[in-house]
Amino acid sequence: MEFVDHLALGLSTALQVENIFYCFIGVLLGTFIGVLPGLGPTATIAMLLPITYYLSPTASLIMLAGIYYGSQYGGSTTAILMNLPGEVSSSVTAIDGYQMARKGQAGKALAIAAIGSFVAGTFATFVIALAALPLSAVALSFGSTEYFALIVLGIVASTALAHGSVVRGMAMIVTGMLFGLVGADTDSGTFRYILGMIQLSDGLDTVAVALGIFGISEILRNLETSGSEGPVTTAKITSLMPSKEDLKESAGPIVRGSLLGAVMGVLPGGGSIISAFSSYALEKKLSKHPERFGHGAIAGVAAPESANNAGAQTSFIPMLTLGIPPNALMALMAGALMIQGITPGPNVVRDQPELFWGVIASMWIGNVMLVILNLPLVGLWVALLKIPYRMLLPAIVIFSTMGVYTVNNSAFDLYVLLLFGVLGYTFRKLGCEVAPFLIGFVLSGLLETHFRRALVFSGGDMMTFLDHPISAGILAVTALIILAVAVPAISRTRKEAFAESED
C-alpha cells in the first residue's frame, strides 16, 4: 500500500540520529516556552529561524514543528497546575483543569491531558498522511487563476476566523504584502522601494522582519508589566494514574476532540486556539452533566487538549500541500523552507518525499517523547516558573540580535529588526494583531506572480477569475465568508467565543 510505504519512508527519515536529536531539542524547547507565560511559540520560532541555516531542511522543519506542538503540552501543564495558561490555546484547559487540581486531582488532569494529546497527535499524523497526496494532486492541477483565488480565500478566511478585528486584520495583511514587495521585482528585475539602499535589493530579510514584528514587539509589551509578580499557587501532584472510570469518561471527548481539532486545524486562521474553544463548547453541549463544566469536569480537560494538539498538527496541511500558510506560525515555517531554497507547496511532496514524510512521522515520534518528558518530569517544569522574566529578557534579546546578525553578517539587518520591532509594537498598541502581517509578507510574492500570470493569459480581462469554474467557486466561498463576518448576528457570536479567551 502506497500509504504504508510513505509512512515507512517517513519513519526511517525521522529515526535518523540527527533528526531524532533535533526533534528532541524541538519538543524540549517547546515544552520550556510553553511553560513560561511571557514567550510564545511564534516568537521562539522566529528567534530560531537563523539557526536553521546550519541544519538540513528536514532537521530544521522537524525541530520547528516540535517547538509548536511541544508548546501546546507545556502550556497545559501550567494551565492545570496554577491556572496560568502558558499559551492562549491552553486557556480552555485552565477552566476545568485548575479546578481538578484544586480538588487534589492534578495528577489525573495532567495524565488525561497527555493521553488526549497523544491520541490526537497520532490521529492527526494519519490524517495528514492520508490528505497530503490527494490535496497536492489537486493543487498541482491548478492554474494561476485558481491559485490566485485560493490564496485570496486563505487570506480572507485567516482574518475572518482569527482573533481580533476583521478590518484591522485585512489591513495588516495588505501592509505585510506591501512590505513583502520591497526589493527586486521577480518579473522585470526593477528595484522597488529600496530608497537607495542596495542592501534591500533582495528584499527585506524574512528573519529580521519576523523577529522584529513578533519577538521584539513582544518583549516591549512584556516590559510594560515587568516587575509585577505572577501568581504562583502550586497544587500538589499526587497520583498520576487516572482510574478506569476516568478513562472511560474521557474516551468520547478525546475522540471527538481529535476529530474536531483535525478539521479546524486545516482551516485558515484556525490552528489550535479555535479547536480548543469549539471542542469545549461541543462537550458541554453533549454532556449529561453540563453543570460539572467549570468545576473540574474531566471531559473539559480531555476534549480541548486533544483538539488543540490535533489542530496544531493538521495546520501543517495547507502549508505543506498548497504552500498557503493558514496562520503566522506556519508562515514562519514556510519562511524556514524558503531560506533553504525550497518553495512550500505541492512540489514538496513530489520532489522532497523524505522531507515531507519525515516531518510528519517525526510529529508522532515527538508526541511519544512529549509524554515521556512531561509526565515524570512535571515537577521540573513547574520549578522553571520561578525564573524571573528580567533574567530571561537579556538572553532573548542577545540571541535574537546574534541570530539576525549572523544570517548575513550584516548590521543592516539589525536596523531592519529595530524598525519592525518598533512598528510591531506600535501596531499592537493600536489594537492590531501582528500575525496577519506575516502571512501577507510571506504570501505577497506568490500572489503577485499568479495574479500577473492569470491576467497575461486572459489578456488583461479581470473576469477570468469568474469565468474559470473552480476559481469562481473559491471566490464565491470567499464572498460568503466576508458576508458572514459582516452580518451582525454571526460577528456577535464570534465576539462571544473570543471574549472567553480574553480573560
Add this chain to the structure above:
Amino acid sequence: MQANQKDLGAGLLFTSIGLFFALGAVFGLPIGSASSMGAGYFPLWLGVILTCFGLGIFIKGFRTAPEDIGTVPWRGALLLLGAILFFALAVDTLGALPALAGCCFLAAISPNDATWKSAAAITVALTAFCVAVFIYALGLPYPMIGPWLGGR
C-alpha cells in the same frame, strides 16, 4: 479629545503606509496595464486598498467609544532598542566582545525591577556563554576586539 485613539492612530498609520507605497508606484515605477503589468501595478493597487482601509478605520475612530492607547514603558523600551542598536554599531568597530557585553547589559537593566548588581552578573554570565557558543563552538569569524580598540 472624545475619540478612539486606537482607531485614529491605526487609521493614520495604515493610510500613510498605503499612500507611501501607492505614490511611490505612481512616481517611481512603471505601472503597465492588466495584461502586461509593470513593477508598480500590484503595489499601486495594494496601496490604494490599504489607504481606503486606513481612512475607514480613522473615520470610525470618531464614532466609537473613546479608548486610549495605554502607557508605553519608555525607559525600558529605549534601553532595549538601544541594546540592539549598540550591538549593530559596535560589532564591526569595537569588536564582538564589547558589542555582546554592552548589548547584554543594556538589555539586562531595561526591566523595571532590574538592579545594577543583577544586571552586571547577568551580563558576565551571558557574554561568556555567547562567546563560548558563537565564537568558539560555532566558530563564527568575528574579531573579539575590533579595529577601534587596536584589534585587527
